[in-house]
Amino acid sequence: MTNSSWAYLSNYLIYSSMAVFTLAFFAHAYETAWSVRTPELESTPKTGNTLTRTMDYTRTEKVARIATSFMILGFLLLVAGVVARGVSAGRVPWGNMYEFSITGAMAFCGAYLVALRKYDLRWLGLPVSIAVLLTLGTAITILYRPSAPLVPALKSTWLVIHVSAAIISGGVFLLANAIAATYLLLDAMEMRGERKAWAKRLPSLEVLDQLSYRLVAFVFPLWTFAVIAGAIWAENAWVRYWGWDPKETWAFITWVAYAAYLHARVTVGWRGRKAAWLCLFAGSTFLFNYVYVNIWGSGKHTYSGL
Amino acid sequence: MSEQVTMQELGAGSLLRFLWRQLTSMRTALILLLLLAIASVPGSLIPQRGQNPMKVREYFANDPTVAKILDRLSLFDVYGSPWFSAIYILLFISLIGCVLPRTFEHFKAARALPPLTPKYLDKMEYYQFWSGGSDQLDAGRTWLKAKRFRIREFEGAISAEKGYLRETGNLFFHLALILVLIGVSFGALFGMKGEAIVNVGERFTNTPTTYDSLSFGKLFRDTNLPPFVITVDDFVAKYNLITNAPEDYTLTVSAVSEPGTPAFQKVIKVNSPLSFGNTNVYLQANGYSVNVTVRDSAGEIVLQGPIPLLPQDGNLTSLGAIKVPDSQPQLGFVATLLPTQARTKAGAGISSFPEALDPELLLSIWKGDLGLDTGIPQSVYRLDTSKLAKIGLKSLKIGQTYTFTEGSIRFDGVTPWVNVQIVQDPGKRYALLGAIVAIFGLLASLFTRRRRIWIRYREDGTMEVAGLAKNGAPGLENEIRDLVADLQKGGK
Numbered sequence: 001m002t003n004s005s006w007a008y009l010s011n012y013l014i015y016s017s018m019a020v021f022t023l024a025f026f027a028h029a030y031e032t033a034w035s036v037r038t039p040e041l042e043s044t045p046k047t048g049n050t051l052t053r054t055m056d057y058t059r060t061e062k063v064a065r066i067a068t069s070f071m072i073l074g075f076l077l078l079v080a081g082v083v084a085r086g087v088s089a090g091r092v093p094w095g096n097m098y099e100f101s102i103t104g105a106m107a108f109c110g111a112y113l114v115a116l117r118k119y120d121l122r123w124l125g126l127p128v129s130i131a132v133l134l135t136l137g138t139a140i141t142i143l144y145r146p147s148a149p150l151v152p153a154l155k156s157t158w159l160v161i162h163v164s165a166a167i168i169s170g171g172v173f174l175l176a177n178a179i180a181a182t183y184l185l186l187d188a189m190e191m192r193g194e195r196k197a198w199a200k201r202l203p204s205l206e207v208l209d210q211l212s213y214r215l216v217a218f219v220f221p222l223w224t225f226a227v228i229a230g231a232i233w234a235e236n237a238w239v240r241y242w243g244w245d246p247k248e249t250w251a252f253i254t255w256v257a258y259a260a261y262l263h264a265r266v267t268v269g270w271r272g273r274k275a276a277w278l279c280l281f282a283g284s285t286f287l288f289n290y291v292y293v294n295i296w297g298s299g300k301h302t303y304s305g306l
Numbered sequence: 307m308s309e310q311v312t313m314q315e316l317g318a319g320s321l322l323r324f325l326w327r328q329l330t331s332m333r334t335a336l337i338l339l340l341l342l343a344i345a346s347v348p349g350s351l352i353p354q355r356g357q358n359p360m361k362v363r364e365y366f367a368n369d370p371t372v373a374k375i376l377d378r379l380s381l382f383d384v385y386g387s388p389w390f391s392a393i394y395i396l397l398f399i400s401l402i403g404c405v406l407p408r409t410f411e412h413f414k415a416a417r418a419l420p421p422l423t424p425k426y427l428d429k430m431e432y433y434q435f436w437s438g439g440s441d442q443l444d445a446g447r448t449w450l451k452a453k454r455f456r457i458r459e460f461e462g463a464i465s466a467e468k469g470y471l472r473e474t475g476n477l478f479f480h481l482a483l484i485l486v487l488i489g490v491s492f493g494a495l496f497g498m499k500g501e502a503i504v505n506v507g508e509r510f511t512n513t514p515t516t517y518d519s520l521s522f523g524k525l526f527r528d529t530n531l532p533p534f535v536i537t538v539d540d541f542v543a544k545y546n547l548i549t550n551a552p553e554d555y556t557l558t559v560s561a562v563s564e565p566g567t568p569a570f571q572k573v574i575k576v577n578s579p580l581s582f583g584n585t586n587v588y589l590q591a592n593g594y595s596v597n598v599t600v601r602d603s604a605g606e607i608v609l610q611g612p613i614p615l616l617p618q619d620g621n622l623t624s625l626g627a628i629k630v631p632d633s634q635p636q637l638g639f640v641a642t643l644l645p646t647q648a649r650t651k652a653g654a655g656i657s658s659f660p661e662a663l664d665p666e667l668l669l670s671i672w673k674g675d676l677g678l679d680t681g682i683p684q685s686v687y688r689l690d691t692s693k694l695a696k697i698g699l700k701s702l703k704i705g706q707t708y709t710f711t712e713g714s715i716r717f718d719g720v721t722p723w724v725n726v727q728i729v730q731d732p733g734k735r736y737a738l739l740g741a742i743v744a745i746f747g748l749l750a751s752l753f754t755r756r757r758r759i760w761i762r763y764r765e766d767g768t769m770e771v772a773g774l775a776k777n778g779a780p781g782l783e784n785e786i787r788d789l790v791a792d793l794q795k796g797g798k
């Protein structure tokens with residue numbers, strides 16, 4: 001196959017994965033919406049009308065499993081799309097913002113699926129499928145660039161090491177963020193009274209709190225490694241290992257923010273709301289780096305191709 | 307650790323001690339970390355002198371009042387500013403104040419035995435009991451030993467502890483951060499950075515005078531420059547035929563580490579510099595020199611050789627000045643090189659490809675006073691035409707000569723040049739070592755679970771097992787379940 005047919009194949013696969021993620025989205029939405037209707041009004045002569053709150057998920061269980069299968073299928077198609085893109089360019093598919101985005105979506109979805117094996121996280125499928133769809137949609141419409149070889153400074157093994165570590169960390173950070181955001185949402189809901197029907201199925205606040213912490217603690221070393229690998233590469237390509245380039249600066253900010261988060265939890269004993277806000281803050285520095293610095297920032301890391 | 311410092315203590319103790327405790331408290335560490343993150347932000351939004359001096363000058367030109375205010379706050383130089391330094395210095399003092407005492411404590415604790423089994427085990431996070439036999443205690447000991455718990459036995463009870471590695475890793479992590487900081491500062495104080503343009507075929511000797519520009523740290527000495535010599539043998543640039551974007555640069559040099567040692571050949575690429583110990587030689591940029599021969603009206607050669615020009619665009623249209631101070635009158639040429647000459651529809655000359663496939667040299671010729679004797683430093687790439695008169699305009703292909711009243715100029719050919727950047731950083735090894743230790747420390751610290759397990763056989767025949775995990779680390783429940791299953795299977 002020629003390079004351009006690999007590129008076509010890649011686009012085709014990306015579109016297919018988007019179609020499958022759309023199905024996953026609908027299945028997850030159906031599953032969530034269905035549980036809202038479960039509470040039933042019961043009339044008994046003695047007590048009058050009572051709203052029973054016993055949930056029955058057996059009916060949504062099947063849809064939920066289908067949703068997860070769609071997520072897995074979409075993920076596999078996405079992986080194939082990313083790989084084909086790499087083959088078409090004869091390199092790792094991390095040369096411009098379009099490629100970063102599809103790989104990032106892949107990492108995020110992958111982080112979700114891996115975490116799903118260990119934790120009861122299926123409820124996150126809805127936001128995850130929305131986020132993945134939005135990312136892929138923007139990528140292929142706005143950020144798309146034809147497949148091309150790399151500029152010389154990007155030709156390095158360190159690119160592979162540094163960028164893959166950064167992208168995986170990013171996927172997990174965003175997952176932790178999604179969980180922290182859910183925490184705050186449910187927390188606000190519980191402050192006002194009871195959880196809404198659809199939210200009853202979601203884990204308790206303590207579980208969410210622990211979960212986002214575990215995810216961060218798990219990838220923080222990887223992010224540290226990504227920053228160090230970046231520094232080693234910069235030392236080879238740009239003459240210095242640290243130059244306070246905007247991208248480097250924001251990577252540093254993210255690192256310090258997560259270090260602060262871990263400190264707050266482990267040594268100062270922050271839990272719950274405060275910790276969730278700090279987690280969101282740290283995660284948004286990562287997103288900011290990705291969106292703002294890639295597109296509007298100046299500096300040496302201007303590979304977005306925009 | 308001094309987490310709670312009350313005002314009462316202040317009354318009793320000295321102010322200094324109070325401040326020290328405050329500084330080394332966990333809360334302060336957290337605040338300083340958050341401050342450090344926030345303080346790094348402006349430097350990525352406002353142009354910085356160290357990264358982008360041009361943009362800073364632009365800022366001053368566009369908006370001098372605001373620029374002056376920003377400058378007073380060191381906002382064009384955030385990462386060297388007093389307030390930024392204050393934050394990280396405080397953070398590191400806090401770090402040292404926190405970590406050193408903990409290191410000693412941990413050193414003691416690592417050799418101490420686990421604490422005795424408490425009286426009431428049922429208060430623990432995990433607790434189970436059943437009626438068993440004393441042989442189960444032996445089975446428990448074996449199990450714990452196999453899992454490499456640290457064990458202390460006392461009156462029919464075993465207390466066991468595991469996971470000291472967590473604290474060890476944590477201490478190594480924090481200590482390694484100090485090493486990173488030392489490495490970075492060391493490099494800034496004792497390092498140097500410079501660059502030079504070298505034509506293919508020419509030699510570069512590592513002495514201060516051969517640099518085009520050179521800057522060094524406060525404690526750097528000239529004698530710290532390693533005495534290497536490199537000769538640029540060859541430079542090949544490959545460009546994409548469709549997009550004209552660079553695809554590969556290969557610089558081949560012969561090098562001598564110090565006079566008297568054998569020469570060796572080495573290929574330098576954008577991502578792989580040539581190293582002499584702490585000193586790296588990088589390929590930074592490339593361009594063209596034009597080889598010209600200038601004669602005076604008598605036909606004597608007054609200038610010959612490659613003159614480097616500076617690239618102006620992606621197709622390496624290059625601009626520079628040829629200055630001939632030794633002719634009468636002095637001559638100057640503003641030179642534009644089009645490596646692959648082409649014409650726009652309007653007829654203007656442009657370069658259509660970065661390789662020198664069909665070079666054309668455009669010259670505007672001036673005579674008069676070059677202004678070299680005024681003592682004011684001049685750029686070698688710019689002709690100061692204030693005291694010069696224009697006498698001609700000409701474009702030349704390789705081999706062509708243009709003759710004018712005051713003399714002639716011949717375009718002999720094109721030689722590529724490379725810009726090498728030479729950086730000496732004696733601190734980077736320490737920084738790298740620190741970074742590696744930090745990662746391993748972090749891994750050890752975040753993936754080790756510290757926990758205690760107790761097994762007791764009571765006189766009445768009750769077996770008790772209890773456990774406690776520090777920081778609510780997960781997994782202890784399963785571990786206890788395994789242990790209990792093992793005991794109940796092994797003993798009776």
Ligand code: HEM
Nearest residue numbers: 259262266267330331332335397400401404476483751752
């Ligand atoms: C350069 C600034 C610092 C950074 C980047 C940093 C980073 C971290 C990180 C990532 C952790 C989490 C590791 C774990 O959970 O075991 C941690 C834990 C910890 N840090 Fe720091 N830290 C810094 C400064 C400090 C300072 C100034 C102190 C003391 C005042 C301190 C004391 C501690 C302690 C006691 C722990 C928890 C150990 C444990 O119980 O597991 N750190 N630090």
